[in-house]
Amino acid sequence: MLDCAIIGGGPAGLSAALVLGRARRSVALFDEGKPRNRVALASHGFLTRDGASPAAMRKFAHDELAAYPSVRIRGSRVEDVAREADGSFRLTDAAGESWLASRLLLATGLKELLPEIEGLGDFYGRSLFCCAYCDGWELRDRPLVLVAGNDHTFHLAKTVYNWSRDLLVCTNGYKSLEPEEERVLRARGIRIDHREIERLVGADGQLTAVRFADGEEAACAGGFVAERLRQAAPFAERLGCALTQYGGIETDAAGRTSVPGVYAAGDAACIMPAQLIVAAAEGSRAAIGINEDMTHEAFA
Numbered sequence: 001m002l003d004c005a006i007i008g009g010g011p012a013g014l015s016a017a018l019v020l021g022r023a024r025r026s027v028a029l030f031d032e033g034k035p036r037n038r039v040a041l042a043s044h045g046f047l048t049r050d051g052a053s054p055a056a057m058r059k060f061a062h063d064e065l066a067a068y069p070s071v072r073i074r075g076s077r078v079e080d081v082a083r084e085a086d087g088s089f090r091l092t093d094a095a096g097e098s099w100l101a102s103r104l105l106l107a108t109g110l111k112e113l114l115p116e117i118e119g120l121g122d123f124y125g126r127s128l129f130c131c132a133y134c135d136g137w138e139l140r141d142r143p144l145v146l147v148a149g150n151d152h153t154f155h156l157a158k159t160v161y162n163w164s165r166d167l168l169v170c171t172n173g174y175k176s177l178e179p180e181e182e183r184v185l186r187a188r189g190i191r192i193d194h195r196e197i198e199r200l201v202g203a204d205g206q207l208t209a210v211r212f213a214d215g216e217e218a219a220c221a222g223g224f225v226a227e228r229l230r231q232a233a234p235f236a237e238r239l240g241c242a243l244t245q246y247g248g249i250e251t252d253a254a255g256r257t258s259v260p261g262v263y264a265a266g267d268a269a270c271i272m273p274a275q276l277i278v279a280a281a282e283g284s285r286a287a288i289g290i291n292e293d294m295t296h297e298a299f300a
């Protein structure tokens with residue numbers, strides 16, 4: 001019986017594993033290795049690691065965790081989590097192997113649904129991003145395109161305006177701006193185009209233009225896309241954890257979900273702000289919550 005099973009080896013899960021390993025808890029961390037930012041060449045805003053690649057950050061973490069013998073990292077996908085009669089959790093991975101754990105931490109992150117536009121995948125994570133706090137600095141003062149894909153286009157345009165005043169919002173037929181919102185953006189000189197996008201144009205990851213269905217092109221030197229998000233794993237829902245109005249797993253200040261024994265951390269819980277350093281902090285907080293709860297239980 002493990003003290004804790006962690007599903008997800010992004011900053012939230014890895015940080016929790018470190019704190020629990022240091023607290024001498026037996027931990028298995030399962031990670032299928034598809035973090036949200038895997039397409040990015042560099043990650044920003046994590047103090048002491050600004051500009052490091054996602055792969056390098058992960059390697060730093062794995063190297064540090066190797067010092068803690070009670071932590072095991074398994075590079076496998078968890079397929080199922082079932083509750084046993086004694087309240088423990090049985091995890092089964094893709095190879096059919098199973099483990100029992102007294103506590104479960106969901107650090108499974110989010111999955112993004114990007115607008116289906118030809119060429120978008122060539123630029124996403126290189127010159128087209130989803131978060132101005134992550135990549136706005138690199139795109140500052142450039143002519144940028146904002147591609148609508150959710151209902152927060154107005155918010156994204158206002159936010160990106162802090163980094164560049166040369167903005168073209170392409171709604172691509174997506175009804176994402178109210179007339180009053182459009183008026184406010186246009187009053188700041190932000191251009192708005194409702195034409196259908198045929199494809200994104202550029203080379204070697206650098207976006208240079210948006211081509212509309214009528215053949216016309218609008219030049220740009222990068223941009224942002226408003227994506228839709230959903231939970232990357234089904235376990236919170238399957239176990240009956242309450243969700244927030246934004247679709248995150250509801251937790252208290254110690255990372256406890258509404259289901260006893262189940263904890264959550266990182267993007268899966270927080271949704272916004274989705275930041276590596278926030279996810280890492282949440283993982284640490286949930287690990288302390290888990291260790292405190294186990295300690296109190298042992299002394300009860």
Ligand SMILES: Cc1cc2nc3c(=O)[nH]c(=O)nc-3n(C[C@H](O)[C@H](O)[C@H](O)COP(=O)(O)OP(=O)(O)OC[C@H]3O[C@@H](n4cnc5c(N)ncnc54)[C@H](O)[C@@H]3O)c2cc1C
Nearest residue numbers: 008010011012032034036037044078109266267274275276
């Ligand atoms: C393009 C892009 C660029 C970004 N750039 C930055 C940046 O520069 N700075 C910044 O602070 N933030 C950035 N972010 C946001 C950042 O990536 C997230 O906030 C952060 O990764 C969240 O960490 P997490 O641990 O919660 O989830 P993740 O990092 O997404 O990790 C979750 C892990 O759980 C695994 N998993 C899920 N389900 C299962 C399962 N069933 N079994 C096993 N494993 C599973 C996944 O494969 C994944 O490895 C960026 C996001 C994107 C999309």
